[in-house]
Amino acid sequence: MLTADDVISARFATTRFGPGYDMDDVDDFLDRVATTLRAYAEGDGDGIDVLAVDVSAQRFATTTLREGYAQLEVDDFLDRAETALRALEAAALRGPASA
Template sequence: MLTADDVLRVRFARTKYRDGYDQFEVDDLLDRVARTLRAREDAAPMVDAVTVAELDAARFAVRRFSEGYDQVQVDDLLAEVRAPLATPAVPRPPVAPASASAPAAASGDVPGLLPSKPSSAWRRLFGR
C-alpha cells in the first residue's frame, strides 16, 4: 500500500516542448495527499483531508513551452493514490497504561538497556 513517504519521494519527468501539468498545482495537491495519508497512518484527525472525489475531480493547468510534469506519470500516481484513500482508515488500538508492577526506570536510563553507571571524569574522557 502506498504511504505518505512514497508520495513525497516521487519525482516526475519534466516536460518543456510538450504539454505538461503545472508543477506548483501538482505539488500542492500531492503535499495535501501526503498529509492525509500521514494522518491516516497515525490515526490522527485531519481538517483538510483529500477525498477520493476531490482526487477524481482534480484538474491541473497545462504548460506548453515551459517546464511542467509529465501528464501520464502524474495521472498514474493519482490512480495509485486513489486506493489508499478509498479504503476506510483503521483506528489505532488504544495504548495500555504501564502496569504498576513494572519497576520505574532511573532518570536518564533508557528502558530495556542496562542502567548507566556513574563514572569519574577520567573514565568519561578516556573510556576506562
C-alpha cells in the same frame, strides 16, 4: 499501500515542448495527499484533508513551452493515491477490528 513518504519522494519526468501539468499545482496537491495519508497512519482524523473523490476530480493547470510534469506519469500516480485513499476511507467506515 501508498504511504506519505511515497508521495513526498515521488518524482516525475518533465516536458517542455509538449503539454504538461504545472509543477507547483501538482506539488501543492501532493503535499495535501501526503498530509492526509500521514493523518490516517497516525489516527488523526482532523488531519484528513483530501478524499479519494478529490483526487479523481483534481484538475491541474497545463503548461506548453515551459517545463511541466509529464501528464501520464502524474495521472498514473494519482490513480495509486486514489486507490489508497479509497481503501483507507473504507477501513475507517468499518471502524476498528473487533478483538
